[in-house]
Amino acid sequence: MKQPTTNPAIDKVNRGLRRRYRAERRFRICGATAIITALCFLFLLFFSIVANGYKAFQKTYIQIDVFFDPAEFANENLATANFPGLVKTSMSSLFPEVNSRGDKKELFYLVSPGASFQLMQLVKNNPNLIGQQQSVWVAANDDVDMLLKGHIDRTRPETERRVSDKQLAWLDALAADGKIKKTFNTTFFTSGDSREPELAGIWGATCGSFYTLLITLSLSFPIGVAAAVYLEEFAPKNRWTDIIEVNINNLAAVPSIVYGLLGLAVFINFFGMPRSTPVVGGLVLTLMTLPIIIIASRASLKSVPPSIREAALGIGASKMQMVAHHVLPLALPGMLTGTIIGMAHALGETAPLLMVGMVAFIVDIPHGFTDPATVLPVQIYLWSDSPERAFVEKTSAAIMVLLIFLFLMNAAAVYLRKRFEIKW
Amino acid sequence: MKKSILLASALIAGLFAGSTAQAAGRDYISIVGSSTVYPFSTVVAEQYGKTTNFKTPKIESTGTGGGFKLFCSGVGVEYPDISNASRAIKKSEFDTCQANGVKDIIEIKIGYDGIVFANSKKTAPLKLTRKDIFLALAKDVPDPKGGDKLVPNPYKTWQDIDPALPAVKIEVLGPPPTSGTRDAFVELTMETGAKTFPFIHDMEKKDKNMFKATTQTIREDGAYIEAGENDNLIVQKLEANPSALGIFGYSFLDQNADMIQGSIVENESPTFENIASGKYPVSRPLFFYVKKAHVDVIPGIKEYLAEFTSEKAWGAEGYLADKGMIPMDKKERDSIAEAAKNLSTLTMK
The missing domain is CATH 3.40.190.10 (Periplasmic binding protein-like II)
Structure with missing residues (x-):
């Protein structure tokens, strides 16, 4: 028989103790399970993206010997020369036994249609090449690329794969001669969009994203900070400022497509700005990120203790000096963090841009704010919708690039917070 | 601070000037x-x-x-x-x-462009008629017991429609109503398929709205799944679910011939030659x-x-x-x- 303790309260605690420990353990396990589940999904996402896309950073090339026949360059204008003909002649010289028209077509299909533009570029850069023989590594067609990367199964019956038995034999012969190589895919980082997967790149979309975000940043940061400072430090507290506050909080939750519709109505239809350009896209994203920045900036202004303000006012600073010299510098790290998170939002946004025409096929790399442009997430969307198999890995590769940008921006936000954080 | 404000306003002014100048000529x-x-x-x-x-x-x-x-x-x-x-x-x-x-x-x-009905290569290709497709996908179909009456679609498997078809659940992944492919699909297969019933054929002249509603309304009990505009996604889903059928443009079949196959419609398979010659009936x-x-x-x-x-x-x-x-x-x-x-x-x- 257990000896009763003298204090009945302790008894009561002791009786419930085990149950309370159990409850706590359950609670902790729940939390840990939630985290582990989230991590599993994250890992699955990264794994599937990387597994799908890492091969896109490599590209297959075929070596051909080109004779830049002077007869082809009789015309002054280089662009009119028959470069596709040069490629075809070179391919034929590799396999002189191929004669029939159908077979030749299959043979020429092994190299990318971009090969002729590559030769054109070579001759443009160095006109002395005319009349010379040179061996050139040209891009292979996307189907060849897919085959060599193992995305096309060569054991399948011929009718079920996009590379015929003859093409397989030629490729094997080329590989045996060392005329096929895989190297780092620079095209992917230096060129604009293309309908040929082997020629498509993300540089155009990256530039578009850059110009768009530059507009967004240069408008939304000053406006957002000014609005926050006024609301927090100068505005009287009355019904009007309450209404404004409620509206700003509401706007932060409005679906982004609504901003796109607004942008279409105001900037394009009313002000007549050009469609599909970073100016319009940037303005629309400014509208979208403003509430986020205002809310973050107000929170960070609120966290500056009133003693700072009172001390500044007490030694005779004007209200503006108090804000500009003391409160704002202290609140700035928090504001920057909010801005960067807002920018990261804007970088990943497609819906509002759909309405202002930035979801478009654009080959030329934009060189300014009024050139037609598209942005990274839109490029991902467009590629994911393309029928060619090779765009699957391009899509994943572009997602990786976008994720890296997002990661860098969020890391910058964390760094700023840690670096300049002031504990009161 | 002042400098950056000046800079920003100069930038904005420049942008607006640039954009209006640009709008003048493209x-x-x-x-x-x-x-x-x-x-x-x-x-x-x-x-x-x-x-x-x-x-x-x-x-x-x-x-x-x-x-x-x-x-x-x-x-x-x-x-x-x-x-x-x-x-x-x-x-x-x-x-x-x-x-x-x-x-x-x-x-x-x-x-x-041909519209194809494709399924995974893991199963046999289907041999369909436009009437089959209409019966499989319309919201209301003629009463299987006979008579000129429309009843809510009772068919659950392909075999219910035609004993020659496999006993597989009807599951079709197709485009949403906003898509042009859907318009063409409805017009080319559903309407033609429906018209094989004489009383629906007569309906076109008597009651145009009723005819439209009968031929264009797709069932909503889960047999037809709106798979969005992304045809690549449909191809992937078909690969994962061999009993499903997908509706999309010919170019996706052409690119994925190792994974999916087109169903034979009215005895014609959806090949390049058959679509080009007009033999394959569903092309636009x-x-x-x-x-x-x-x-x-x-x-x-x-x-x-x-x-x-x-x-x-x-x-x-x-x-x-x-x-x-x-x-x-x-x-x-x-x-x-x-x-x-x-x-x-x-x-x-």
């Missing part, structure tokens, strides 16, 4: 419209941009209807020059165009429309037309055929190329 072609024509017009645009000194056209995939809405809003550099369409322009759209001052429109037919023409008033204002439109209507692009051996577009026959190509050269405009009564 040096690239602006194209909008159908997502079905998009893969073909983009290839032409890229080729055109690389082989001429003009800038590469900008192409937005807005859907056929959305394209016409933009195209018909007016004449001027802020409006698109060309609209792609996976069906011919409707009278109502033509009238909108006229009302907004877009008087002269050039219609150019570019080729055909593709078009694009050009604003004549823009032809001499925006540089390069004539050259773009020439590129699109050249044999190396839309010919039987052309690069568009490589991308999965079904070419027209030589005679038709020649006459349309001639019309494109002369900029013959469309009239509609």
Whole structure:
């Protein structure tokens, strides 16, 4: 028989103790399970993206010997020369036994249609090449690329794969001669969009994203900070400022497509700005990120203790000096963090841009704010919708690039917070 | 602080000045419209941009209807020059165009696209008729017990419709109502399939609305799954679920022939040759429309037309055929190329 303790309260605690420990353990396990589940999904996402896309950073090339026949360059204008003909002649010289028209077509299909533009570029850069023989590594067609990367199964019956038995034999012969190589895919980082997967790149979309975000940043940061400072430090507290506050909080939750519709109505239809350009896209994203920045900036202004303000006012600073010299510098790290998170939002946004025409096929790399442009997430969307198999890995590769940008921006936000954080 | 404000305002002022100056003249072609024509017009645009000194056209995939809405809003550099369409322009759209001052429109037919019903290679291909498809997918179907009465669709498996078909649950992944592919699919299979029933055929004359409702309403009990506009996604889902059937354009079948196969419709399989010759019954023409008033204002439109209507692009051996577009026959190509050269405009009564 257990000896009763003298204090009945302790008894009561002791009786419930085990149950309370159990409850706590359950609670902790729940939390840990939630985290582990989230991590599993994250890992699955990264794994599937990387597994799908890492091969896109490599590209297959075929070596051909080109004779830049002077007869082809009789015309002054280089662009009119028959470069596709040069490629075809070179391919034929590799396999002189191929004669029939159908077979030749299959043979020429092994190299990318971009090969002729590559030769054109070579001759443009160095006109002395005319009349010379040179061996050139040209891009292979996307189907060849897919085959060599193992995305096309060569054991399948011929009718079920996009590379015929003859093409397989030629490729094997080329590989045996060392005329096929895989190297780092620079095209992917230096060129604009293309309908040929082997020629498509993300540089155009990256530039578009850059110009768009530059507009967004240069408008939304000053406006957002000014609005926050006024609301927090100068505005009287009355019904009007309450209404404004409620509206700003509401706007932060409005679906982004609504901003796109607004942008279409105001900037394009009313002000007549050009469609599909970073100016319009940037303005629309400014509208979208403003509430986020205002809310973050107000929170960070609120966290500056009133003693700072009172001390500044007490030694005779004007209200503006108090804000500009003391409160704002202290609140700035928090504001920057909010801005960067807002920018990261804007970088990943497609819906509002759909309405202002930035979801478009654009080959030329934009060189300014009024050139037609598209942005990274839109490029991902467009590629994911393309029928060619090779765009699957391009899509994943572009997602990786976008994720890296997002990661860098969020890391910058964390760094700023840690670096300049002031504990009161 | 002051400096940065000055800088920002200068930047903004510069931007606005730049954008208005730009709006005054546009040096690239602006194209909008159908997502079905998009893969073909983009290839032409890229080729055109690389082989001429003009800038590469900008192409937005807005859907056929959305394209016409933009195209018909007016004449001027802020409006698109060309609209792609996976069906011919409707009278109502033509009238909108006229009302907004877009008087002269050039219609150019570019080729055909087949709509295929495909399933995974892991199972046998289906042999369907348009009547089967109608019975499988319509919301209300004629009473299987007979009589001219419509009852909610009772069919659960393909075998319920035709004993020759497999005893597999009806599960079809297809495009949503906003898609041009859906319009064409409804018109080419559902309507034709429904008309095999005499009383529905008669309904077309007696009660047009009832006819439309009967033939165009797709069942909503889970047998038809709207899979979004992304056809690649449908292909992946078919691979994962061998009993499902998917509806999409021929080019996706062409690119994924190792994973999926097209069902045989009315005894014809969806091959390039069968669609080109018109034997395969579910195919539709593709078009694009050009604003004549823009032809001499925006540089390069004539050259773009020439590129699109050249044999190396839309010919039987052309690069568009490589991308999965079904070419027209030589005679038709020649006459349309001639019309494109002369900029013959469309009239509609």
